[in-house]
Amino acid sequence: MLPPDPSTVRYPGPWTHRDVSANGILLHVAEAGEGEPVLLLHGFAGLWWTWHHQLRDLADAGFRVVAVDLRGYGDSDKPPRGYDAWTAAGDVAGLIRALGLRSAHVVGHSWGGLLAWSAAAIRPRVVRSVGVLGGAHPLALRHAAATLPVGRRGAQARASRHVLRFQVPMAPEKRLVADDAAYTGELLASWAGEAWRGTDDFAETTATLRHAMRIPGVAHSALEYYRWAVRSQFRSDGRRFRRDVDTRVTMPVLQLHGEDDPCILPATARDSTPWRGPHSEFVTLPAVGHFPHLEAPGETSAILATFLRGVRSDG
Numbered sequence: 001m002l003p004p005d006p007s008t009v010r011y012p013g014p015w016t017h018r019d020v021s022a023n024g025i026l027l028h029v030a031e032a033g034e035g036e037p038v039l040l041l042h043g044f045a046g047l048w049w050t051w052h053h054q055l056r057d058l059a060d061a062g063f064r065v066v067a068v069d070l071r072g073y074g075d076s077d078k079p080p081r082g083y084d085a086w087t088a089a090g091d092v093a094g095l096i097r098a099l100g101l102r103s104a105h106v107v108g109h110s111w112g113g114l115l116a117w118s119a120a121a122i123r124p125r126v127v128r129s130v131g132v133l134g135g136a137h138p139l140a141l142r143h144a145a146a147t148l149p150v151g152r153r154g155a156q157a158r159a160s161r162h163v164l165r166f167q168v169p170m171a172p173e174k175r176l177v178a179d180d181a182a183y184t185g186e187l188l189a190s191w192a193g194e195a196w197r198g199t200d201d202f203a204e205t206t207a208t209l210r211h212a213m214r215i216p217g218v219a220h221s222a223l224e225y226y227r228w229a230v231r232s233q234f235r236s237d238g239r240r241f242r243r244d245v246d247t248r249v250t251m252p253v254l255q256l257h258g259e260d261d262p263c264i265l266p267a268t269a270r271d272s273t274p275w276r277g278p279h280s281e282f283v284t285l286p287a288v289g290h291f292p293h294l295e296a297p298g299e300t301s302a303i304l305a306t307f308l309r310g311v312r313s314d315g
Contacts, residue, residue, distance in 0.1 A: 033059025043110030072221020
């Protein structure tokens with residue numbers, strides 16, 4: 001089976017596809033609506049399409065919504081390097097400016113949430129508010145994942161074992177794309193809430209994300225984010241990153257988390273409290289796993305819209 005062309009992920013809908021030059025690369029975005037700008041950042045094994053519900057809903061709610069393929073994903077450029085949090089935060093800031101904006105609300109899922117929080121700490125002038133779905137502050141996650149994987153305190157380390165498996169060269173890339181990216185589908189199923197796993201919508205989402213993982217270069221790029229996260233712990237760039245994000249951000253943060261998330265545990269997400277800015281919120285969704293925006297799209301969109309309107313009125 002031939003790998004798919006990157007352009008095949010430009011699915012039609014009530015949005016506009018275009019390429020934006022930012023931070024030295026081309027990033028593919030899908031855009032809808034007018035009003036306060038909201039930038040949506042997907043997580044591991046994702047792409048812009050994972051926000052298709054929010055593109056519609058938030059645009060209808062009066063926002064200008066932009067969903068991006070992160071560096072190395074979808075139809076964005078896939079350079080050989082730049083998968084560290086520093087460069088990725090620069091991608092976020094550069095994209096906001098390249099869209100003709102001085103700042104935007106930044107919402108991210110999982111790894112995208114980590115980037116949203118990182119950009120808010122490193123480039124605060126371009127971030128109006130932070131939304132984190134199925135994620136935690138980088139230092140909260142680092143501390144929890146570094147705990148020995150025994151007992152209750154080691155639960156996040158056990159939940160993050162895939163990160164260590166991703167450190168091996170070459171083999172994880174091959175596994176992610178083998179057999180029509182079957183292992184990618186297995187990971188998604190293991191992280192999803194039980195109620196969603198049995199639906200046609202989950203089957204469609206899995207097929208879409210497996211297709212996107214098979215695009216040349218995506219598997220390697222996706223893994224490079226995780227490899228930097230682990231290996232930088234022992235290098236000066238990792239120490240510098242920890243120092244610069246170890247601050248309470250100045251803007252409101254919404255954390256929206258599935259109560260049944262087996263990937264980023266709710267307790268780990270709650271440990272992010274010291275780094276949240278004023279007027280922040282922590283909201284949980286019952287019977288939802290790692291993907292609130294896909295498992296409970298209507299409720300997620302409504303919570304996001306209410307939070308974003310509150311930030312707008314406060315400002």
